[in-house]
Amino acid sequence: MTRFPRLLLLDRDGVLNEDRPASVRHRDDLALIPEAIAALAAYSRSGRAVALVTNQGILGRGHVSKAEFCAIQTKLITAIAAAGGRLVSVHIAPDARDGLSDRRKPGPGMLLEAMRQHRVSPAETLFIGDAVTDAEAAQAAAVAFRLVLTGKGRASAIARPELPAFATLAEALADLGASA
């Protein structure tokens, strides 16, 4: 039976906002998924901890300024707050490519960092994302994983059919509630 995790980790692009092939480089390109923001907010309003874990190689590659990136994040955080929710922490890997550090997914670094910060064990943590690299990072951190079929999710489900998959973040979280 699934239990509410003490710490829920969420990927950003393709989960909370629409995935873009060239990444989100400007605040106007951040197309939030309203149902996902609402589901996250409702979940966090019940007092449960949610943290963001996101690769943003565009930072390391210089495709977005720090100021614009902050504006993009502010747009996201503001929308979550407007819906009544909050994130307990935000973890960003700016690495331009894989292998520069273990923070960039599929490395486990950001997940380990979040669990250390919030003093929870892998068994108390759940990661929800849309990419195969999210699943790999979860596995490397010994954390349970759920795939959402938004963003890259449908392609990820074809590549990794054994992953537990849910149509949307709302459905993934509703299932936690139903079985808690």
Ligand SMILES: [Mg+2]
């Ligand atoms: Mg993603």
